[in-house]
Amino acid sequence: MDIQKMYIDGKWQLSASNKTREIIDPATEKCIALVTDGTSEDVDHAVAAAKRAFYEDGWMDVSAAERADYLTKIADLLEKDKQAFAELEMRNNGKPMRETLVDVDDSVYCLRYYAGYVTKPTGQTYNVPDTNMQTLVVREPIGVCGQIVPWNYPLLMGIWKIAPALAAGNTIVFKPAGLTPLTIIRFFELIEQAGLPKGVANLVLGPGGSVGQTMAEHPDIDKIAFTGGTVTGRKIMQAATGNIKNVSLELGGKSPNIVFADADFEAAVDYAMFGIFCNQGEVCAAGSRLLVEDSIYDKFMAALVERTKKIRVGAGNEPDIEMGPLISRAHMEKVLQYIESGKRSGAELLCGGHRIDRPGWFVEPTIFAAPNGDMEIVKEEIFGPVLAVQRFSTEQEAVQIANDTVYGLAGGVFTQDGAKALRVIKKLRAGITWINCYNPTFSEAPWGGYKQSGIGRELGSFGLDEYTEVKQININLAVEPTGWFTAKP
Secondary structure, three states: OOEEOEEEOOEEEOOOOOOEEEEEEOOOOEEEEEEEOOOHHHHHHHHHHHHHHHHOOOHHHOOHHHHHHHHHHHHHHHHHOHHHHHHHHHHHHOOOHHHHHHHHHHHHHHHHHHHHHOOOOOOEEEOOOOOOEEEEEEEEEOOEEEEEOOOOOHHHHHHHHHHHHHHOOOEEEEEOOOOOOHHHHHHHHHHHHOOOOOOOEEEOOOOHHHHHHHHHHOOOOOEEEEEOOHHHHHHHHHHHHHOOOEEEEEOOOOOEEEEOOOOOHHHHHHHHHHHHHHHHHOOOOOOOEEEEEHHHHHHHHHHHHHHHOOOOEOOOOOOOOOEOOOOOHHHHHHHHHHHHHHHHOOOEEEEOOOEOOOOOOOEOOEEEEOOOOOOHHHHOOOOOOEEEEEEEOOHHHHHHHHHOOOEEOEEEEEOOOHHHHHHHHHHOOOOEEEEOOOOOOOOOOOEOOEEOOEEOOEOHHHHHHOOEEEEEEEEEOOOOOOOOOOOOO
């Protein structure tokens, strides 16, 4: 089996340590690839290349139109290779093919969105009290950007970071999750094919504890962007204080999905399932807390449980599969421990709750009725197909329960009363919200959370701004001495 390599300074190379890592198909538990495992020394080489490309080789002066052209070329190459990317993502991550195909389409769209956006008008001008002064603001690239993504959306989360960073004129040092590097390695092959200058985009493989930590601490990385767990995000934020680097973090969530009695019943049941069981529940914004109004609770739960039991679980390439395996044995065991915690704490197990007896890391779609809001399954992010359901009787109680969390990433409201829907959404302390739907995500709209769900935003104009510095420029229109100091030469 050939060892897949890193891409640093325009060259494919092995790790300085010559260590390798096996990549496992979560549906079969078999090794499907061998990749080089990077070190801090590899990070140093990649950062040096990115810094040289930005400051010395002229990338910081490349026009927006030229950067857009590179992104468009990469998007075209990705679209042409869509099926192969989707199949590779399915084997590496485990999610069903119908989801990986959507992920590739969304990745192509995101690249084209930023290719189009970056050439549009930008900046601001100001009328200041001094009529002889013209004041304006421009946005400039930050410089060298370190980017770290998780394993749940390996390609798409990568594009969410790579596209705006390159569009804004930065150079990048990119680290995928150690479990799921395969589609990103292939994507960097497209970057090379598109002719991006060497050193502009660098790929370093390896573990977060060494490679990721080095990136967060590195004095020559000007910005660090991370998506992943809150515990790791906190460590990255602390490590970034060395050179006071720009930081953006998209972290965990325990998001509420609120269903009022007057909601469209079938739509609410459908989206309750989609909100938690899509991508096996391995979604930061998953609707993992379902809040159902008392008067429809019994009817709603009967329908939800009946439909959940019919979800078809299996390998992503099996016919009509709706949910795949979890990412790894360790993660599966963590999810199963949470399920056992729910049982011990007195939550009522309504369906699921077990590992599926077959090769692969499959867990049944699981629903708990959780009367106590202090239970682990209600408070902590499980990141798997486990739904905790709570009851409420009033609008005020729904808002109180929804906001009773350290997280603030997402939330949904289902009701046919438009005023009530907007009242509740405006009171939710969350950055991503939906009314009468759950999970739709668009490249045009900002993605990020409140509280311990992170800082900064991805996607849309906000996502591009995260990769820019703001510069004030003042132009004197009446060039003459100020006369402030009266002493003559």
